[in-house]
Amino acid sequence: MSATNRQIRLAARPVGDVEPKDWEHVSVPVEAPGPGRFAGRTRVISLDPAMRGWLDDRPSYLPPVGLGEVMRAGSVIEVTASNHPDFRPGDHVAGTFGVQEHVVSDGKGALKIDTSLAPPSTYLGALGMPGMTAYFGLLDVGALKEGETVVVSGAAGAVGTVVGQIAKVKGCRVVGIAGGPEKCRLLTDELGFDAAIDYRAGDVKRALREQTPDGIDVYFDNVGGDILDAALTRLAMHARVVVCGAISQYNNATPVNGPSNYLSLLVRRARMEGFVVFDYAKRYAQAGQEIAGWIGQGRLKVKEHVVKGTVDDFPETLRMLFRGENVGKLVLELA
Amino acid sequence: MSATNRQIRLAARPVGDVEPKDWEHVSVPVEAPGPGRFAGRTRVISLDPAMRGWLDDRPSYLPPVGLGEVMRAGSVIEVTASNHPDFRPGDHVAGTFGVQEHVVSDGKGALKIDTSLAPPSTYLGALGMPGMTAYFGLLDVGALKEGETVVVSGAAGAVGTVVGQIAKVKGCRVVGIAGGPEKCRLLTDELGFDAAIDYRAGDVKRALREQTPDGIDVYFDNVGGDILDAALTRLAMHARVVVCGAISQYNNATPVNGPSNYLSLLVRRARMEGFVVFDYAKRYAQAGQEIAGWIGQGRLKVKEHVVKGTVDDFPETLRMLFRGENVGKLVLELA
CATH class of the missing domain: 3.90.180.10 (Medium-chain alcohol dehydrogenases, catalytic domain)
Structure with missing residues (x-):
């Protein structure tokens, strides 16, 4: 030492x-x-x-x-x-x-x-803040229900990989948005996502239209910017947009690019809600046990x-x- | 004829x-x-x-x-x-x-x-769609509680005048945002608002800081644009932003100006939610009776x-x- x-x-x-x-x-x-x-x-x-x-x-x-x-x-x-x-x-x-x-x-x-x-x-990671963030963001703020369609951005990241896999455990259709073919292959081939959209490869709005035929029930947003805007065009009725982060905007020296399509919240009777994981500290132990269980069963890959x-x-x-x-x-x- | x-x-x-x-x-x-x-x-x-x-x-x-x-x-x-x-x-x-x-x-x-x-x-008006919009937007979507601080934009309009007066009936502090001194005087002198902010007269953000010392619990938005953005900087913890309309954006030939400060939803654990009044049709009669009662008692001026x-x-x-x-x-x- x-x-x-x-x-x-x-x-x-x-x-x-x-x-x-x-x-x-x-x-x-x-x-x-x-x-x-x-x-x-x-x-x-x-x-x-x-x-x-x-x-x-x-x-x-x-x-x-x-x-x-x-x-x-x-x-x-x-x-x-x-x-x-x-x-x-x-x-x-x-x-x-x-x-x-x-x-x-x-x-x-x-x-x-x-x-x-x-x-x-x-x-x-999965048993720490990112795992807790995924768990409470999706299940509490997002109020996820079985059979719904979930879209998560930053899907290959620490939070996104857990969000998508929890949504699969809950019986949902899961679409991940990530950058590059390697990350997208990981999502579908290894982590069990139903589909992955490479935002670098083309029109995210069109890809979402194809991959969410019934619209998006829960959009878990880690990135903000244009991808958030694209997701807002696909909200199902009574959709929930979980505002977890906005990594695309954090390094902006200019003001944050606000979601131009936010009025779809009105048309779709939807809500957009933010949260901070620390507020759930009293329930970390319970969530950690549940996530550890899924890891043990091979249903959640770290x-x-x-x-x-x-x-x-x-x-x-x-x-x-x-x-x-x-x-x-x-x-x-x-x- | x-x-x-x-x-x-x-x-x-x-x-x-x-x-x-x-x-x-x-x-x-x-x-x-x-x-x-x-x-x-x-x-x-x-x-x-x-x-x-x-x-x-x-x-x-x-x-x-x-x-x-x-x-x-x-x-x-x-x-x-x-x-x-x-x-x-x-x-x-x-x-x-x-x-x-x-x-x-x-x-x-x-x-x-x-x-x-x-x-x-x-x-x-008050007994029609605008009244219903004010009533269900404020009480259901906004989940207004007694003693909270309410800010409403488009405050001198058909919906805004009713929103502010219902919030007063419910024992809240009410701040209206409107254009011009005449409308602002109407709000405070005739309709009982606690304060009015003339958005044409200067810095709405600063005025909101002065008029909402404890932050905004419910922001009822009829206008969108810069005023929505200013309100987002003043949200109290667990605030509710009711998206009713965006009149400042409706005549834009360019894309809607999205709320740059939407990440305060995260910091403030707040939500932004849209609604369409038609969804409440089964409860119109009950709401109409309650509003008519307030009109009769002189607590709501048409x-x-x-x-x-x-x-x-x-x-x-x-x-x-x-x-x-x-x-x-x-x-x-x-x-």
């Missing part, structure tokens, strides 16, 4: 794309855990589209990451020393520990995980995109996310 | 603003009512923002008005001759009878009204803008609506 803790801190607020100059790479001494605290070494770090929003200085569901602060990130650490009664050396713990090699925590918001059930990375490296690789790995280069949950695994 | 029936028919599909050339003024012989039918003379014709949508050839909640067809409009007629058991000469009847002087009907969708309770025009003329004045009167020249419900009363 090195005597220094390498950290990635926010150096400047990005305008548009996040650039290398927006980050500061620093080394600080490793801290020893005080009374009631434990120390750990970071094993795997989560990379999430929501991170882009945390970098902007504007009110949101979480305060922005401060300039000079360690970048906020979910991660799994391995406990190395502990003065905390609930955590022992060797334990694996998930929490919002930030982009750094070494962590000291009082245990608030930390969750001991069972690595015999699933590897640490899965607790950042897709992860693991980049191996050091915390210094975080900035470049984050860019992969906004270029759509990952398939499934993107994580950075530290050597 | 003249021997001819003057009608206004759709001659061409308007692009952008509706122009005189889009209408055809024709005279046809007055029809006699056949078996099971009645004839009537039009007394008052409704002018509604929704009419603009009916002129476009695209799928919506009603089929478009066909080229060469009599313009669709709600009206109140007085029965002049009848072979129908439920309607007698002298009866006043509301229905979708179109822009014409004389009507023959089989009674389908026709509703006998009591002109001793309210004048015919009110059955096209605002009507009556233009007196002939059916030939319909095209110019409709333009008043899109120029925002009416205060309250706009009707054309035939001499």
Whole structure:
């Protein structure tokens, strides 16, 4: 173990794309855990589209990451020393520990995980925030019913892969929208989606018309922009549009491109609703058990995109996310 | 009674603003009512923002008005001759009878009204579609609760004046958005709104910040465009945006300006929902009774803008609506 803790801190607020100059790479001494605290070494770090929003200085569901602060990130650490009664050396713990090699925590918001059930990375994906987001977004906000037609954008991503597979478990017709033939093949050939639309290949509106003959009952949106607009033209009566994210818009230096076709909400007596997964914290355990069950039965396949490296690789790995280069949950695994 | 029936028919599909050339003024012989039918003379014709949508050839909640067809409009007629058991000469009847002087009907969708309770025009306004729209939009779609903050745009219009006054009956703080000082004075001085914002006078976003210190719980949108976008910046947690219309966008020859700030639905765990009042037809009678009660108690003031003329004045009167020249419900009363 090195005597220094390498950290990635926010150096400047990005305008548009996040650039290398927006980050500061620093080394600080490793801290020893005080009374009631434990120390750990970071094993795997989560990379999430929501991170882009945390970098902007504007009110949101979480305060922005401060300039000079360690970048906020979910991660799994391995406990190395502990003065905390609930955590022992060797334990694996998930929490919002930030982009750094070494962590000291009082245990608030930390969750001991069972690595015999699933590897640490899965607790950042299908059994972590993305899985919870898919589960509550689809079933609670989307109020999904058996036999309905579900369309999900960003379908090959951490949330999208789980959304589509839960919808299949629930007996729905599922159409995924993703970028490129490789991702589309994954959706239909490996994850059991009924159809996949490559938004880079042509007219999404026309493809949706072909693939959703009865219209869309639940549209789970991770991307915003033109794809959201195309989906709005295909809403079935009383459809639900779940606003989960808008990755196509996060790096805009210009105002967000609002959905021009929002008046179809009126014609179709439909609703568009946003949510933040943290509001469901009390039900995470129950949802996690249900998802773990589906994984165990082979009905939900975990897709992860693991980049191996050091915390210094975080900035470049984050860019992969906004270029759509990952398939499934993107994580950075530290050597 | 003249021997001819003057009608206004759709001659061409308007692009952008509706122009005189889009209408055809024709005279046809007055029809006699056949078996099971009645004839009537039009007394008052409704002018509604929704009419603009009916002129476009695209799928919506009603089929478009066909080229060469009599313009669709709600009206109140007085029965002049009848072979129908439920309607007698002298009866006043509301229905979708179109822009014409004389009507023959089989009674389908026709509703006998009591002109001793309210004048015919009110059955096209507070006791007609606009009143029903306000009632079900606010209470059902908006799920309004006592003590909440309500903002309504197009506040001095047929729907807006009723929305704001129902919200006051329900013990809410009510802010209306309207164009010009005269309309704003009407809202606060006569109709009991807590505040009015003149969107022509300056920064709506700033004014909303001042007038909704606790945010907006229900935003009832009649206008779309920049005002919808401003309201989205002020949503309270779990807010409801009721999409009733978008009069600012109806005459656009370009695509609708979508709400750039729709991602506040996510941050605020809010929803935006559309509706069509016809879906509530089975509950019209109950809602009408409740509204009539509030009118009787002086808690809901009926605002009507009556233009007196002939059916030939319909095209110019409709333009008043899109120029925002009416205060309250706009009707054309035939001499």
